[in-house]
Amino acid sequence: MSNFSDKLKNLFQFIKSKTFFIQIGIAIVSLFVIVFVLQWWLGVTTNHDQKIQVPNLHKMSLAEVEKKLDELNLDFIIIDSASYNPEYPKRSVIEQNPAVNDFVKEKRKIYLTLNPSRYRDIEVPNLNGRTKRQATTHLKSQGFIVSKEITLVNDIGKDVVRGLKYNGEKITPGTKLPKKTTISLILGDGNGN
Numbered sequence: 016m017s018n019f020s021d022k023l024k025n026l027f028q029f030i031k032s033k034t035f036f037i038q039i040g041i042a043i044v045s046l047f048v049i050v051f052v053l054q055w056w057l058g059v060t061t062n063h064d065q066k067i068q069v070p071n072l073h074k075m076s077l078a079e080v081e082k083k084l085d086e087l088n089l090d091f092i093i094i095d096s097a098s099y100n101p102e103y104p105k106r107s108v109i110e111q112n113p114a115v116n117d118f119v120k121e122k123r124k125i126y127l128t129l130n131p132s133r134y135r136d137i138e139v140p141n142l143n144g145r146t147k148r149q150a151t152t153h154l155k156s157q158g159f160i161v162s163k164e165i166t167l168v169n170d171i172g173k174d175v176v177r178g179l180k181y182n183g184e185k186i187t188p189g190t191k192l193p194k195k196t197t198i199s200l201i202l203g204d205g206n207g208n
Contacts, residue, residue: 141188173205
Protein backbone atom coordinates (compact mmCIF):
# COMPACT_ATOMS: atom_id res chain seq x y z
CA MET A 16 0.00 0.00 0.00
CA SER A 17 2.84 2.37 0.77
CA ASN A 18 4.29 1.62 -2.68
CA PHE A 19 1.06 2.90 -4.29
CA SER A 20 0.98 6.01 -2.11
CA ASP A 21 4.64 6.71 -2.97
CA LYS A 22 3.84 6.53 -6.67
CA LEU A 23 0.84 8.81 -6.22
CA LYS A 24 2.98 11.28 -4.24
CA ASN A 25 5.64 11.25 -7.02
CA LEU A 26 2.94 11.87 -9.63
CA PHE A 27 1.63 14.94 -7.80
CA GLN A 28 5.16 16.29 -7.40
CA PHE A 29 5.77 15.81 -11.14
CA ILE A 30 2.50 17.60 -11.99
CA LYS A 31 3.59 20.55 -9.81
CA SER A 32 7.08 20.59 -11.32
CA LYS A 33 8.46 23.08 -13.83
CA THR A 34 9.32 20.22 -16.27
CA PHE A 35 5.64 19.20 -16.53
CA PHE A 36 4.53 22.74 -17.43
CA ILE A 37 7.30 23.06 -20.02
CA GLN A 38 6.22 19.79 -21.67
CA ILE A 39 2.54 20.89 -21.69
CA GLY A 40 3.60 24.23 -23.23
CA ILE A 41 5.65 22.46 -25.93
CA ALA A 42 2.68 20.16 -26.72
CA ILE A 43 0.24 23.11 -27.06
CA VAL A 44 2.63 25.13 -29.25
CA SER A 45 3.31 22.05 -31.41
CA LEU A 46 -0.44 21.50 -31.83
CA PHE A 47 -0.96 25.12 -32.95
CA VAL A 48 1.96 24.89 -35.40
CA ILE A 49 0.63 21.62 -36.88
CA VAL A 50 -2.90 23.09 -37.28
CA PHE A 51 -1.52 26.27 -38.88
CA VAL A 52 0.71 24.32 -41.31
CA LEU A 53 -2.20 21.99 -42.24
CA GLN A 54 -4.52 24.94 -42.95
CA TRP A 55 -1.87 26.65 -45.06
CA TRP A 56 -1.12 23.42 -46.97
CA LEU A 57 -4.82 22.71 -47.63
CA GLY A 58 -5.37 26.30 -48.81
CA VAL A 59 -2.49 26.00 -51.30
CA THR A 60 -3.31 22.52 -52.62
CA THR A 61 -7.09 23.03 -52.94
CA ASN A 62 -6.88 26.57 -54.41
CA HIS A 63 -9.06 27.75 -51.53
CA ASP A 64 -9.30 31.40 -52.58
CA GLN A 65 -9.73 30.67 -56.27
CA LYS A 66 -13.12 31.31 -57.87
CA ILE A 67 -13.93 30.84 -61.55
CA GLN A 68 -17.41 31.85 -62.67
CA VAL A 69 -19.07 29.18 -64.84
CA PRO A 70 -19.90 30.65 -68.27
CA ASN A 71 -23.20 30.22 -70.12
CA LEU A 72 -22.59 27.34 -72.55
CA HIS A 73 -26.18 26.98 -73.79
CA LYS A 74 -26.56 26.65 -77.57
CA MET A 75 -22.75 26.41 -78.03
CA SER A 76 -21.17 23.73 -80.22
CA LEU A 77 -18.60 21.34 -78.73
CA ALA A 78 -15.75 23.23 -80.44
CA GLU A 79 -16.92 26.52 -78.89
CA VAL A 80 -17.35 24.88 -75.47
CA GLU A 81 -13.86 23.36 -75.59
CA LYS A 82 -12.26 26.70 -76.52
CA LYS A 83 -14.18 28.62 -73.83
CA LEU A 84 -13.45 26.12 -71.04
CA ASP A 85 -9.75 25.84 -72.02
CA GLU A 86 -9.44 29.62 -71.56
CA LEU A 87 -10.84 29.26 -68.03
CA ASN A 88 -8.82 26.09 -67.25
CA LEU A 89 -11.99 24.01 -66.81
CA ASP A 90 -12.84 20.53 -68.16
CA PHE A 91 -16.10 19.06 -69.39
CA ILE A 92 -17.79 15.68 -69.59
CA ILE A 93 -20.67 14.91 -71.92
CA ILE A 94 -23.36 12.99 -70.09
CA ASP A 95 -26.40 11.68 -71.92
CA SER A 96 -28.04 13.40 -74.85
CA ALA A 97 -31.54 14.60 -74.13
CA SER A 98 -34.51 14.38 -76.43
CA TYR A 99 -34.21 16.56 -79.51
CA ASN A 100 -35.19 20.22 -79.09
CA PRO A 101 -35.66 22.08 -82.40
CA GLU A 102 -35.08 25.45 -80.66
CA TYR A 103 -31.40 24.55 -80.11
CA PRO A 104 -28.78 23.93 -82.82
CA LYS A 105 -27.93 20.27 -83.44
CA ARG A 106 -25.20 18.86 -81.14
CA SER A 107 -25.24 22.02 -78.98
CA VAL A 108 -25.42 22.30 -75.19
CA ILE A 109 -28.95 22.29 -73.76
CA GLU A 110 -28.09 21.71 -70.07
CA GLN A 111 -25.03 22.21 -67.89
CA ASN A 112 -24.05 21.43 -64.32
CA PRO A 113 -22.80 23.44 -62.35
CA ALA A 114 -25.22 26.13 -63.45
CA VAL A 115 -24.35 29.40 -65.19
CA ASN A 116 -22.63 31.94 -62.87
CA ASP A 117 -21.82 29.35 -60.16
CA PHE A 118 -18.27 29.60 -58.81
CA VAL A 119 -15.88 26.66 -59.20
CA LYS A 120 -12.15 25.97 -58.90
CA GLU A 121 -9.73 25.38 -61.76
CA LYS A 122 -9.78 21.95 -63.45
CA ARG A 123 -13.43 21.46 -62.33
CA LYS A 124 -15.49 19.29 -64.67
CA ILE A 125 -18.63 20.81 -66.17
CA TYR A 126 -21.26 18.18 -67.05
CA LEU A 127 -22.98 18.87 -70.37
CA THR A 128 -26.14 17.51 -71.98
CA LEU A 129 -26.20 17.88 -75.76
CA ASN A 130 -29.07 18.28 -78.19
CA PRO A 131 -29.18 15.24 -80.50
CA SER A 132 -28.89 15.88 -84.23
CA ARG A 133 -32.51 14.84 -84.80
CA TYR A 134 -35.55 13.27 -83.17
CA ARG A 135 -35.18 9.64 -82.14
CA ASP A 136 -36.58 6.96 -84.44
CA ILE A 137 -39.89 5.32 -83.56
CA GLU A 138 -41.26 2.11 -85.02
CA VAL A 139 -44.46 2.60 -87.05
CA PRO A 140 -47.21 0.44 -85.47
CA ASN A 141 -49.51 -1.94 -87.32
CA LEU A 142 -52.85 -0.11 -87.34
CA ASN A 143 -54.61 -2.08 -90.11
CA GLY A 144 -58.25 -2.69 -89.18
CA ARG A 145 -58.36 0.10 -86.59
CA THR A 146 -60.72 3.06 -86.85
CA LYS A 147 -59.49 6.46 -87.98
CA ARG A 148 -59.89 7.82 -84.45
CA GLN A 149 -58.00 4.91 -82.82
CA ALA A 150 -55.17 5.17 -85.36
CA THR A 151 -54.90 8.95 -84.99
CA THR A 152 -54.78 8.73 -81.18
CA HIS A 153 -52.19 5.92 -81.28
CA LEU A 154 -49.88 7.72 -83.75
CA LYS A 155 -50.06 11.01 -81.83
CA SER A 156 -49.32 9.24 -78.53
CA GLN A 157 -46.12 7.86 -80.07
CA GLY A 158 -45.01 11.32 -81.21
CA PHE A 159 -46.02 11.26 -84.88
CA ILE A 160 -48.03 14.00 -86.58
CA VAL A 161 -51.15 12.81 -88.40
CA SER A 162 -51.78 14.57 -91.70
CA LYS A 163 -55.23 15.93 -92.50
CA GLU A 164 -54.66 14.56 -96.01
CA ILE A 165 -56.35 11.16 -96.33
CA THR A 166 -56.22 8.59 -99.13
CA LEU A 167 -59.48 6.65 -99.63
CA VAL A 168 -59.50 3.12 -101.07
CA ASN A 169 -62.39 0.94 -102.13
CA ASP A 170 -63.20 -1.06 -98.98
CA ILE A 171 -66.26 -2.26 -97.10
CA GLY A 172 -65.13 -0.62 -93.84
CA LYS A 173 -65.75 3.15 -93.70
CA ASP A 174 -62.89 5.05 -92.01
CA VAL A 175 -61.04 1.79 -91.26
CA VAL A 176 -57.24 1.97 -91.64
CA ARG A 177 -55.95 0.08 -94.67
CA GLY A 178 -52.42 1.48 -94.61
CA LEU A 179 -50.15 4.44 -93.83
CA LYS A 180 -48.19 6.84 -96.04
CA TYR A 181 -45.05 8.89 -95.52
CA ASN A 182 -44.00 11.41 -98.20
CA GLY A 183 -46.61 9.97 -100.56
CA GLU A 184 -45.24 6.42 -100.31
CA LYS A 185 -46.96 3.54 -98.54
CA ILE A 186 -45.01 2.34 -95.51
CA THR A 187 -45.06 -1.03 -93.78
CA PRO A 188 -45.55 -1.54 -90.05
CA GLY A 189 -42.21 -1.79 -88.24
CA THR A 190 -40.58 0.91 -90.39
CA LYS A 191 -38.61 3.34 -88.22
CA LEU A 192 -39.26 7.05 -88.68
CA PRO A 193 -38.13 10.06 -86.61
CA LYS A 194 -40.50 11.40 -83.98
CA LYS A 195 -42.61 14.34 -85.30
CA THR A 196 -42.76 12.76 -88.77
CA THR A 197 -46.04 13.49 -90.59
CA ILE A 198 -47.93 10.32 -91.52
CA SER A 199 -51.11 10.20 -93.59
CA LEU A 200 -53.81 7.54 -93.31
CA ILE A 201 -55.15 5.25 -96.02
CA LEU A 202 -58.79 4.61 -95.13
CA GLY A 203 -61.62 2.50 -96.46
CA ASP A 204 -64.41 4.45 -98.18
CA GLY A 205 -67.24 2.13 -97.05
CA ASN A 206 -68.28 1.38 -100.66
CA GLY A 207 -66.51 -1.94 -101.12
CA ASN A 208 -68.17 -5.32 -101.45
